[in-house]
Amino acid sequence: MSKTILLDNRPEGMPKTSDFKIIDEKTPEIKSGEILLKTNYISVDPYLRGRMRDVKSYIAPFELQQPIVSGIVAEVLETKNSNFDKGDFVTGNLSWKEEQVSTGEGLMKVDPKKAPLSAYLGILGMTGLTAYLGLTEIGKPKKGETLLVSGAAGAVGSVVGQIGKILGLRVVGIAGTDEKVALLKSEFGFDDAINYNTTENMVKAIAETCPNGVDVYFDNVGGDISDAVFFNINKKARLVICGAISVYNETEMPKSISVQPFLIKNSALMQGFIIFDFVDKYPDAMNQLGQWLGEGKLSYKETIVEGFEATPQAFIDLFKGKNKGKMIVKV
Amino acid sequence: MSKTILLDNRPEGMPKTSDFKIIDEKTPEIKSGEILLKTNYISVDPYLRGRMRDVKSYIAPFELQQPIVSGIVAEVLETKNSNFDKGDFVTGNLSWKEEQVSTGEGLMKVDPKKAPLSAYLGILGMTGLTAYLGLTEIGKPKKGETLLVSGAAGAVGSVVGQIGKILGLRVVGIAGTDEKVALLKSEFGFDDAINYNTTENMVKAIAETCPNGVDVYFDNVGGDISDAVFFNINKKARLVICGAISVYNETEMPKSISVQPFLIKNSALMQGFIIFDFVDKYPDAMNQLGQWLGEGKLSYKETIVEGFEATPQAFIDLFKGKNKGKMIVKV
Structure with a gap:
């Protein structure tokens, strides 16, 4: 069994924890081509508020009773996909779940030796x-x-x-x-x-x-x-x-x-x-940021909140200015 | 003697004719390098309202008790400047005066055979x-x-x-x-x-x-x-x-x-x-506009008001939507 956070109500004004619902789910078996992921870090971001409204925007609104999706770093627990090995770390837009199955599409492998894993949701993300x-x-x-x-x-x-x-x-x-x-x-x-x-x-x-x-x-x-x-x-x-x-x-x-x-x-x-809008410029930008980070020219702050179930509150706290630098949930 | 229109008060809200003053002045004799101009057409434009405020902007505010300046087409009455002949028509930013002296700087000669003179304040201006x-x-x-x-x-x-x-x-x-x-x-x-x-x-x-x-x-x-x-x-x-x-x-x-x-x-x-902002692009733009006008692809409307002294009212009428197309005063 693993926990999932769903959007239970569309927030009116400031979101409340009761706008979210945490449920227990059995994670399905992986099929050929899939991987099983265990979430390490979840990024909470102000732009997610827009997706909680039921209005046309650059990206479809979240559906009620479906998981919220945001930037996540996760570890590969099991694999039936030759592009990923057990123990790999990946980042991408994933669901607010403790464990989830993915085809690996849209995920990027990240190296925990080059930078702390959480940095891939922030300065290197x-x-x-x-x-x-x-x-x-x-x-x-x-x-x-x-x-x-x-x-x-x-x-x-x-x-x-x-x-x-x-x-x-x-x-x-x-x-x-x-x-x-x-x-x-x-x-x-x-x-x-x-x-x-x-x-x-x-x-x-x-x-x-x-x-x-x-x-x-x-x-x-x-x-x-x-x-x-x-x-x-x-x-x-x-x-x-x-x-x-x-x-x-x-x-x-x-x-x-x-x-x-x-x-x-x-x-x-x-x-x-x-x-x-600038997707074609990501590689050059990543190189430049990685270089400056390596040279010690960029410093970054993180506000790390512990525990999967604290994710909704961490998101709400963004609007109260409680974070310094990137707000991240450590699962 | 010739008439001049001065800014008498900085307008509050909608300008009134009493914000302007019409005075009689003797036009000075022209000196070497100068020309004497007789105004034919005056352009009144919404942007002039901004110059009537005493605030920093892209262009200095008009001074009180000084003439308003806008786009004008004028005829050369006398000349002591070899670049201009008697009878030439010119356009440029000039004072709201029936007659005025100029060095010719910033003025462009216009051809009344190519287009009606007023067009040089509108579609070709x-x-x-x-x-x-x-x-x-x-x-x-x-x-x-x-x-x-x-x-x-x-x-x-x-x-x-x-x-x-x-x-x-x-x-x-x-x-x-x-x-x-x-x-x-x-x-x-x-x-x-x-x-x-x-x-x-x-x-x-x-x-x-x-x-x-x-x-x-x-x-x-x-x-x-x-x-x-x-x-x-x-x-x-x-x-x-x-x-x-x-x-x-x-x-x-x-x-x-x-x-x-x-x-x-x-x-x-x-x-x-x-x-x-686009001053380097004027020549190409003028060519293109002239070509389309010649081909009959561009039509234009003018609202022509008669009489020099009607200029302030013509300006005020811009804000009341009384013009169709370019608002011009024929002197």
Whole structure:
């Protein structure tokens, strides 16, 4: 018997643990071409909130009474597939199950000697790719420019800031606690950081920490924080719209300032993306990230929660800002 | 003596004729290298509203008690500059004066035999360039896609739609009267058009007129109309932000829906521009527009107001939707 986490209700506003259901299931026998996987690490990510809504999006919504799917690292327990050996570790989009059967399609083998297994869900996985490709492909950062990052202490934000520093930019972060602000400067090398929870006038705070204006804004949060950024963007600014965590749980259509006049006035570009847009650039990006990591130029934080059944709560805690860096469940 | 129109007050909200002052001035004698110009046509444009505010923008604000400057076609009355002959016609950014002295710098000679003089303020001037370069450089339209244009019966919008048709797109326009809607279809070849003043549910109306979704949105208006568009954009949509006439006269910071989630969900791009961004592309664009005009593929409308002193009212009437096509004052 192994446990599975299903979506029991579509959340209204902030998700609750009662929106999920944990059941015991017998894992089926593997057939020819299949492998049996035991889950080691589960990635919980803000974008999963979108899939819990029953609306058309870039990716189909989760179905009720079906398992949630996210990035997972797992070990091969049994194999009837010649591409995989017992004891291999793999990563890919898998179900929130303690054990599961897979054909191996879409899975990538990972090497626990090169990096800790959890890193393949973070800096060497979707997180790192999202940070690197969003920043370089849309943000097109140039040495000497100013990069502002919201959700800067989060998994993606902290990597974006460090890449900005490697590329020679002034990097300023926005985060929600003094502890995170300190971490951005001490651990991740940000030039400056703003605590939006204790800052009265965000427009002024951004102006002060970005005295030459904002050339690239890497946005993980949306909402009021992003509204304040528009008053500080430079001519030909690039706004990389990666996430909007501040509005994912809103039940009414959120309102913001009208951004169009700011875009016109500054000939600025604003572009949303999902990482799958850049799938042809994954190999080069992985190489670059692996190289920087090996050279000690990238550091990363993980918030590791223990226990399979803690996965729903870990997901909910993302929206409460309880993580520093990548939020991961260790099964 | 000749008349000059000065900015007397910075308008609050909708401009009033009392924000302008008309004075009589003696035109100075021309010196060596100068020419004396007599104004024939004055272009009034929504973007001038921005220059009447005392805020930092891509172009300096107009100064109080100084003449307004806009696109003008004028005739050379006297010359002490060997580049210009008496009787030449020129166009460029000039002051709202019946007569003025210029060094000729930044002026371009125009040929009244090739096109009516007023066309050099419209289809063969900034209007045509804005439509062509905004659409092609940012919108990157592809044959078979759907192009939606707001302010479609305006000077820029009506040209954008026609270029869309030349390039093989389905073209839908949004305008504010039934007469304009009819004009878009009969005169400018739009496939369909929506009257936003008589439409209750714009989201639905756009969905119905753009059954394959919106690939390119050329936005001249901003505000509520543009908010409705976001619900109908396709994956990888391009939103060309040319103008936001609906909010130019707002005295409070206007609110809109949060666009970030729509941009993420669709990997969509939104970019503001001013025509000066593409200055290196003017010659090619002029050639293309001239060719299409010569081939009878582009038609244009002008709303011509008579009399120099009517210029402020003509400008104000832009915000009341009183023009069809390019609004021009004939002096």
